[in-house]
Amino acid sequence: MTQLAPIFDAIREACDRPLAEATTLPGEAYTRDDFHRWERRELMEAGWMALAHVSQLPEPGDFVTAELLGEPLVVVRGKDGVVRVLSRVCPHRAMDILPPGYAEGRLTTAERREGLPESCGRSRFLLCPYHSWTFDLDGRLRACPEMQEAEGFHRDDGGLREFRSEVWHGFVFVNLDGDAGPIDKALGEMSRSIAAWRVEEMEVVVQREWDCAFDWKVLVENFMESYHHLGAHRRTLQPLMPARDTWTEEEHRHFVHAHLPYTEAYRERIAASLAAGDASTGFPVLEGLPPGGHSHWHLYLAHPAFLFFTGHDSCAWYRVQPEGPGRMKLLTCLLVPKSTTQRDDFPGILERETQRLLDFHLEDMEACSAVQRGLGSRAWKPGRLSHLEMPVWLFHRYLAARSRGVWPTDDRPPAPTQRRR
Numbered sequence: 001m002t003q004l005a006p007i008f009d010a011i012r013e014a015c016d017r018p019l020a021e022a023t024t025l026p027g028e029a030y031t032r033d034d035f036h037r038w039e040r041r042e043l044m045e046a047g048w049m050a051l052a053h054v055s056q057l058p059e060p061g062d063f064v065t066a067e068l069l070g071e072p073l074v075v076v077r078g079k080d081g082v083v084r085v086l087s088r089v090c091p092h093r094a095m096d097i098l099p100p101g102y103a104e105g106r107l108t109t110a111e112r113r114e115g116l117p118e119s120c121g122r123s124r125f126l127l128c129p130y131h132s133w134t135f136d137l138d139g140r141l142r143a144c145p146e147m148q149e150a151e152g153f154h155r156d157d158g159g160l161r162e163f164r165s166e167v168w169h170g171f172v173f174v175n176l177d178g179d180a181g182p183i184d185k186a187l188g189e190m191s192r193s194i195a196a197w198r199v200e201e202m203e204v205v206v207q208r209e210w211d212c213a214f215d216w217k218v219l220v221e222n223f224m225e226s227y228h229h230l231g232a233h234r235r236t237l238q239p240l241m242p243a244r245d246t247w248t249e250e251e252h253r254h255f256v257h258a259h260l261p262y263t264e265a266y267r268e269r270i271a272a273s274l275a276a277g278d279a280s281t282g283f284p285v286l287e288g289l290p291p292g293g294h295s296h297w298h299l300y301l302a303h304p305a306f307l308f309f310t311g312h313d314s315c316a317w318y319r320v321q322p323e324g325p326g327r328m329k330l331l332t333c334l335l336v337p338k339s340t341t342q343r344d345d346f347p348g349i350l351e352r353e354t355q356r357l358l359d360f361h362l363e364d365m366e367a368c369s370a371v372q373r374g375l376g377s378r379a380w381k382p383g384r385l386s387h388l389e390m391p392v393w394l395f396h397r398y399l400a401a402r403s404r405g406v407w408p409t410d411d412r413p414p415a416p417t418q419r420r421r
Contacts, residue, residue: 007035008403014382015393015400019415022385022393027375029399030215036325040069042402043304048166048173048183050306050319051075053333055170055203056120057083061137063110065098065119067329068174068321072096073163074126075172078137085174086126086139087161095130097160102129117209117331126160135160170200171306171317186254187302193257194300196289197310203341206334206354210365214372216305216322217395219330222368223307223318224299224391226260232367236360240266241297248390251414253407254303256394261296262312270294270312279349282356283313283336301391303398314353326372332361390418 010026017023029035052064052075063076065088072088074097088097103112103121110123125142126135134143139160147153164175168183169191184191212219222228226246229238241260249257262270266281274285274294285294292298294312301307307318319331334357340346374380385393394408394415401408408414 003034004038007032008400010382011396011403012400015397016412019385019387019390019393022389022396023382024385024392025217025396025399026382027377027380030217030372030375031325033325036322039304040322043399044069044322045176046180047304048175048180048302048306049304050171050173050317051085052083052172052319053170053202053204053317053335054083054167054172054200055335056116056207057172059122061122061124062113063098063121063123065102065121066319066321067323069176071163071176072098073174074098075165075174076126076137080138082138083165083167083172084138085163085165085172087163089161090128090130090133091141091158091160092128092131092133092144095128097126097128097135099129117207119209119331120207133158138162167200169194170202173306189252190255190257190300190302193298194308194310196293197286197315198337199310199315199335202315202335202337204333204335205341205350206332206357208332208358208361210330210332210361212328212330212365212368213326214328214368215326215375216320216328218368218371218375219318219320219328220301220305220307220395221392222364222371224256224258224301224395225389226258226299227386227388228367232363233360236356236363239263243388246388247418248394249419250417251394251397251408253409256299256301256303256391256398258299258391259292259296260299267295279313279343279345281313282311282353283340283349284343285312286314286337299391301395316357326376332357387418390415 007026007028014023049068051066056064057077060077060079063074066073074086074088077083090097098110102108102110108129109127110121113120113122132145136142139162141155141158144155164178166173166183173183226243229243240262245261247259270281270285273281298310305320309316315335317333321329398408
């Protein structure tokens with residue numbers, strides 16, 4: 001920790017300034033192994049990290065694999081309907097029971113779910129391909145061939161480890177160290193903000209995996225601020241959600257909430273689309289949303305790395321899997337109501353919206369990769385932030401607070417809202 005003191009000092013000093021005087025973080029926060037180890041231990045292992053949405057696990061035996069902070073995990077729906085997060089490490093000889101490319105293995109009973117990423121599969125039970133130890137979907141050891149001469153061995157002691165998990169608005173979260181407080185207690189206010197979208201009843205209809213040559217914090221900062229609409233998204237998002245109109249709510253203890261208003265012309269098009277019941281502004285417009293639900297995107301960061309947004313027609317979620325300083329894996333998911341997927345014109349809508357999503361995601365990937373390269377340059381030093389980058393400043397204040405062993409707003413007054421009057 002003493003070696004990290006200069007970085008922590010720089011972060012705290014920057015975050016104690018008002019937004020009008022705020023600067024970015026030192027480059028070492030995005031490139032040093034020891035800083036990443038601190039983040040991993042104090043932020044991610046100690047916090048709640050989202051792994052899946054329940055719609056990705058519709059039937060018993062459906063599973064999603066993930067590598068999170070070096071832990072091979074599987075999220076699986078059991079025969080009892082319960083969703084669990086289990087270790088993929090066989091307790092016999094530490095074999096990954098669902099290694100990358102598991103579907104090509106001749107000994108596994110698991111199969112890929114057609115049309116979905118490699119991480120999505122289905123199996124009647126979990127089979128270790130090394131020595132054929134077999135586990136029920138709840139992790140209990142079901143069979144272990146030729147273990148009868150192992151003195152003192154008890155099958156009941158040989159199950160897969162289960163990690164603490166919770167389902168919140170349909171998202172399956174895991175807490176690796178097992179000591180985090182309940183999610184809903186921390187995110188009760190955010191719960192109320194997103195309740196009308198009924199995300200737990202939505203279905204993931206687009207999911208794409210990315211190997212990213214940039215730090216997880218670069219992604220979080222890029223996701224939450226819309227200043228870059230002026231540059232990176234000048235042809236995609238800027239015409240619909242101009243950067244100058246975006247604003248951020250007052251500082252919350254466990255999350256950041258940013259608002260991206262649509263142009264007046266686009267709001268009028270959405271109202272007409274809702275009245276007509278068509279899909280001229282994306283997917284069919286959602287009914288029953290609160291004021292503001294049809295007029296702009298809502299961006300959320302639930303600390304440390306749950307990235308989510310609600311729109312007038314859909315929601316999106318990014319699964320963040322840090323792998324070290326300057327590298328991560330990402331799963332981007334788009335969710336819509338089941339009623340949308342049942343429309344006759346859904347295939348055409350999905351094709352169009354998938355391409356639109358891909359267009360601005362590719363813009364973000366290019367920008368974030370270039371930022372990471374710049375952060376490692378000896379020519380770079382922390383720069384000033386725009387008022388449109390308030391979400392970045394609030395994220396930095398979260399890092400500063402956690403470095404002090406507290407949460408934002410615990411020992412500092414909350415930053416005021418930027419709400420446009």
